[in-house]
Amino acid sequence: MSPIFCPGNRAGENFCLDIYGSMIYTRAMKAIILSIGDELILGQTVDTNSAWLSARLVESGIVPEYHQTVPDELVAIVEAFKAASTGADLVIATGGLGPTADDLTRQAMAALAGAKLILHGPSLKKIERFFRKIGRKMPAGNRIQAMIPEGGMVLYNPVGTAPGFCCSVGKAKIMALPGVPKEMKVMFDRHVLPVVKAGNRRRVLTQRLNVFGLGESMVAAKLGKMMARDRNPLVGTTVSGGIVSVRIRGEFEKNKKGIPEMRKTVAEVRRLLGDYIFSEADASFAEVVGELLLARNRTLATAESCTGGMLGSMITEVPGSSRYYLGGWVVYSNQMKTQNISVPGDMIRREGAVSAEVARKMAEGALMKAKADYALAITGIAGPKGGTRKKKVGTVWIALAEKKTAGCAVYAEKFLFPGDRAMIRDRAAKMALNILRLRLMRN
Amino acid sequence: MSPIFCPGNRAGENFCLDIYGSMIYTRAMKAIILSIGDELILGQTVDTNSAWLSARLVESGIVPEYHQTVPDELVAIVEAFKAASTGADLVIATGGLGPTADDLTRQAMAALAGAKLILHGPSLKKIERFFRKIGRKMPAGNRIQAMIPEGGMVLYNPVGTAPGFCCSVGKAKIMALPGVPKEMKVMFDRHVLPVVKAGNRRRVLTQRLNVFGLGESMVAAKLGKMMARDRNPLVGTTVSGGIVSVRIRGEFEKNKKGIPEMRKTVAEVRRLLGDYIFSEADASFAEVVGELLLARNRTLATAESCTGGMLGSMITEVPGSSRYYLGGWVVYSNQMKTQNISVPGDMIRREGAVSAEVARKMAEGALMKAKADYALAITGIAGPKGGTRKKKVGTVWIALAEKKTAGCAVYAEKFLFPGDRAMIRDRAAKMALNILRLRLMRN
Numbered sequence: 070m071s072p073i074f075c076p077g078n079r080a081g082e083n084f085c086l087d088i089y090g091s092m093i094y095t096r097a098m099k100a101i102i103l104s105i106g107d108e109l110i111l112g113q114t115v116d117t118n119s120a121w122l123s124a125r126l127v128e129s130g131i132v133p134e135y136h137q138t139v140p141d142e143l144v145a146i147v148e149a150f151k152a153a154s155t156g157a158d159l160v161i162a163t164g165g166l167g168p169t170a171d172d173l174t175r176q177a178m179a180a181l182a183g184a185k186l187i188l189h190g191p192s193l194k195k196i197e198r199f200f201r202k203i204g205r206k207m208p209a210g211n212r213i214q215a216m217i218p219e220g221g222m223v224l225y226n227p228v229g230t231a232p233g234f235c236c237s238v239g240k241a242k243i244m245a246l247p248g249v250p251k252e253m254k255v256m257f258d259r260h261v262l263p264v265v266k267a268g269n270r271r272r273v274l275t276q277r278l279n280v281f282g283l284g285e286s287m288v289a290a291k292l293g294k295m296m297a298r299d300r301n302p303l304v305g306t307t308v309s310g311g312i313v314s315v316r317i318r319g320e321f322e323k324n325k326k327g328i329p330e331m332r333k334t335v336a337e338v339r340r341l342l343g344d345y346i347f348s349e350a351d352a353s354f355a356e357v358v359g360e361l362l363l364a365r366n367r368t369l370a371t372a373e374s375c376t377g378g379m380l381g382s383m384i385t386e387v388p389g390s391s392r393y394y395l396g397g398w399v400v401y402s403n404q405m406k407t408q409n410i411s412v413p414g415d416m417i418r419r420e421g422a423v424s425a426e427v428a429r430k431m432a433e434g435a436l437m438k439a440k441a442d443y444a445l446a447i448t449g450i451a452g453p454k455g456g457t458r459k460k461k462v463g464t465v466w467i468a469l470a471e472k473k474t475a476g477c478a479v480y481a482e483k484f485l486f487p488g489d490r491a492m493i494r495d496r497a498a499k500m501a502l503n504i505l506r507l508r509l510m511r512n
Numbered sequence: 513m514s515p516i517f518c519p520g521n522r523a524g525e526n527f528c529l530d531i532y533g534s535m536i537y538t539r540a541m542k543a544i545i546l547s548i549g550d551e552l553i554l555g556q557t558v559d560t561n562s563a564w565l566s567a568r569l570v571e572s573g574i575v576p577e578y579h580q581t582v583p584d585e586l587v588a589i590v591e592a593f594k595a596a597s598t599g600a601d602l603v604i605a606t607g608g609l610g611p612t613a614d615d616l617t618r619q620a621m622a623a624l625a626g627a628k629l630i631l632h633g634p635s636l637k638k639i640e641r642f643f644r645k646i647g648r649k650m651p652a653g654n655r656i657q658a659m660i661p662e663g664g665m666v667l668y669n670p671v672g673t674a675p676g677f678c679c680s681v682g683k684a685k686i687m688a689l690p691g692v693p694k695e696m697k698v699m700f701d702r703h704v705l706p707v708v709k710a711g712n713r714r715r716v717l718t719q720r721l722n723v724f725g726l727g728e729s730m731v732a733a734k735l736g737k738m739m740a741r742d743r744n745p746l747v748g749t750t751v752s753g754g755i756v757s758v759r760i761r762g763e764f765e766k767n768k769k770g771i772p773e774m775r776k777t778v779a780e781v782r783r784l785l786g787d788y789i790f791s792e793a794d795a796s797f798a799e800v801v802g803e804l805l806l807a808r809n810r811t812l813a814t815a816e817s818c819t820g821g822m823l824g825s826m827i828t829e830v831p832g833s834s835r836y837y838l839g840g841w842v843v844y845s846n847q848m849k850t851q852n853i854s855v856p857g858d859m860i861r862r863e864g865a866v867s868a869e870v871a872r873k874m875a876e877g878a879l880m881k882a883k884a885d886y887a888l889a890i891t892g893i894a895g896p897k898g899g900t901r902k903k904k905v906g907t908v909w910i911a912l913a914e915k916k917t918a919g920c921a922v923y924a925e926k927f928l929f930p931g932d933r934a935m936i937r938d939r940a941a942k943m944a945l946n947i948l949r950l951r952l953m954r955n
Binding site: 109 | 547553554555556557558559560562564565566567568569570577578579580581583730732733739740741748749750751752757759761818819820822823824825827828829832833834837838839841842843844845847848881882883894895896897928930933934937
């Protein structure tokens with residue numbers, strides 16, 4: 070399980086008290102988030118950066134004043150910078166740092182500050198090195214990525230070629246980061262978080278518990294008064310990809326001990342939701358299941374039909390998954406089911422490929438063929454076509470086979486998942502992992 | 513391949529001329545999009561409404577000036593309304609129309625207009641009827657949902673309880689819609705679109721070409737002066753998941769024919785980027801490859817090591833992929849490679865699991881076992897561990913086996929993908945599909 074995010078540790082500081090979350094002292098800093106890009110203004114891309122940045126700022130006790138999104142136009146960016154820098158101490162801008170002619174964040178900053186763009190030698194060397202490494206000559210256009218407004222500070226980019234920059238306008242700091250989420254996130258942690266931390270005053274503790282198998286309103290019903298808006302720690306829920314995250318957030322004066330209160334709230338949420346909680350913080354299903362398998366020294370194989378490899382792909386997202394995952398079969402055609410994992414052809418004809426019998430045989434076949442301790446099998450109708458009145462789109466059989474001293478034990482369960490093809494496949498793969506998780510927890 | 517989006521068809525009108533994109537006549541209306549809600553400002557929810565609204569406006573020839581997101585605070589909403597109404601003809605606001613104390617859009621509008629809130633009888637009746645229907649008494653708090661600023665217009669909500677409203681401030685129209693996407697979308701089409709359409713004057717044509725195998729700056733270098741910011745049609749690029757999308761957008765006076773100019777630009781981009789372009793509009797790699805296989809009546813199997821099923825999962829994202837995809841093997845362990853798709857154990861020991869030989873044998877084994885026409889195999893080091901000086905993290909061998917009258921032909925290529933585990937796996941799966949695409953195009 071990944072550790073709970075703790076910026077104190079990460080930054081090498083020493084005020085993170087325990088696993089219950091991050092702990093930061095902040096003064097009431099005013100922050101504004103700007104997103105720059107035609108693809109956002111044209112509605113071609115959904116801006117996820119602003120929400121991510123907001124959540125990180127809120128963890129540190131700062132609620133942003135507003136978000137604004139502007140197109141790749143010099144005047145629009147300058148105007149947004151100007152307005153934001155009069156209304157905030159910290160302006161976080163993302164996007165517009167690419168190498169092409171429509172990337173204008175640097176130029177806008179220079180125009181606002183009345184400064185010229187100057188070349189930063191080490192950054193240029195880094196970009197040239199990158200292109201050499203992949204065996205190409207740096208296109209001339211990339212040179213602009215090594216330039217920043219005079220008087221500004223270069224923000225090193227450890228995961229991409231282009232640096233960001235930081236400029237002061239009046240009493241505001243404008244920090245410009247790349248728009249690519251992966252680069253933006255690393256650079257936020259590296260460059261922006263230390264600025265946010267300077268001069269802390271309040272203490273914010275956060276924790277997140279992830280729930281699967283219950284809808285958001287069912288979670289809310291189970292949590293009841295715990296979710297009152299005037300409670301501290303505050304308990305809220307968000308939902309994404311079928312996973313309901315219960316977010317707990319306590320704000321305390323620096324002289325008050327918040328940890329015991331956080332502990333109490335977390336314990337109460339755990340009591341109310343029980344096994345529905347599968348992980349904390351960012352730990353995924355596959356990580357949790359992987360840890361359980363490792364701890365018990367057990368191996369896993371898979372046999373997938375409608376998910377087409379998604380279950381195997383989820384399992385192998387985890388580094389080191391080769392220690393417990395042997396592999397699997399994508400038996401999309403019936404012939405693949407019969408010839409590779411011994412599902413009898415007449416059984417498929419008699420019961421249908423989406424049936425308890427076939428799911429069980431798939432799990433059993435995978436278990437035997439791979440010589441694994443556990444095998445998961447999924448067969449279902451992901452749609453949009455292929456449903457019948459008896460077997461609707463969304464019908465999925467999931468089976469779990471477990472090696473026993475003699476032979477194996479097989480458990481199978483039928484589900485009817487709502488949503489479209491992508492959602493049905495995603496939920497089926499997660500549900501298979503959940504079935505294994507619950508089984509492993511009892512072993 | 514999915515058809516190019518054509519709003520003319522969607523609206524039941526008849527001015528979409530050909531596959532080169534949407535085509536609408538609009539006057540140069542200035543529009544601003546506001547999102548209202550603490551959940552957005554706190555980063556608990558990603559704002560998808562703004563992108564959706566933008567895309568719909570752009571289809572109608574209007575590029576929004578900016579998006580802004582503000583919290584559920586009276587002053588912040590009033591300020592945002594004030595600024596937007598001085599900078600635009602049309603302000604579309606979403607959110608803040610719920611029944612609870614933190615829903616303040618109505619009050620903010622009233623405060624800005626210096627008007628009081630008045631009750632709209634029919635709306636109140638509708639809300640009361642809703643609660644009667646679900647067997648509950650209307651909570652007193654819901655009464656506010658039937659109130660709108662005096663002088664404003666009620667916008668009927670056909671899919672929810674709360675109406676929206678429209679108020680004029682100076683020469684700007686402020687139209688307030690619910691934040692729930694489902695209600696917002698229906699109400700946009702019903703109330704906002706007619707306003708947008710009134711008095712159209714310009715024509716906007718759009719097209720998107722998707723590129724794989726070239727970085728964004730290389731694409732820009734190849735496109736050269738085509739990307740000049742003052743060009744019409746305008747050519748821009750965005751990148752996501754290793755795919756560079758070239759976006760072409762032409763704006764024309766109503767009396768000028770834009771289609772030939774769009775055609776010319778699209779043809780020129782196609783000439784400059786050639787086979788690197790793998791699809792148009794929203795068509796994914798898997799869809800393109802699926803269409804090519806279907807057209808040639810060929811079948812496909814897969815053998816995956818480091819991607820762990822991701823390639824199969826991508827292929828089966830496409831509805832109807834069972835017509836050409838037979839299935840595959842996730843041969844994560846060496847034993848799985850040897851026992852299932854006949855990769856000799858001594859070859860793995862001699863050459864290593866990540867080698868040309870093993871990739872070729874994997875593809876060949878999958879082809880033979882599945883009796884497929886083509887088989888793709890992937891074996892690599894996805895990291896973060898497992899790299900050596902000779903075989904760095906990111907090293908991936910991809911092989912393509914093709915059935916011949918006698919036996920098969922196998923092609924293999926080595927790649928060094930940058931990035932983290934997730935990126936290496938994603939690029940490897942896409943590259944495998946790209947290799948097959950290029951092969952199929954030549955057959």
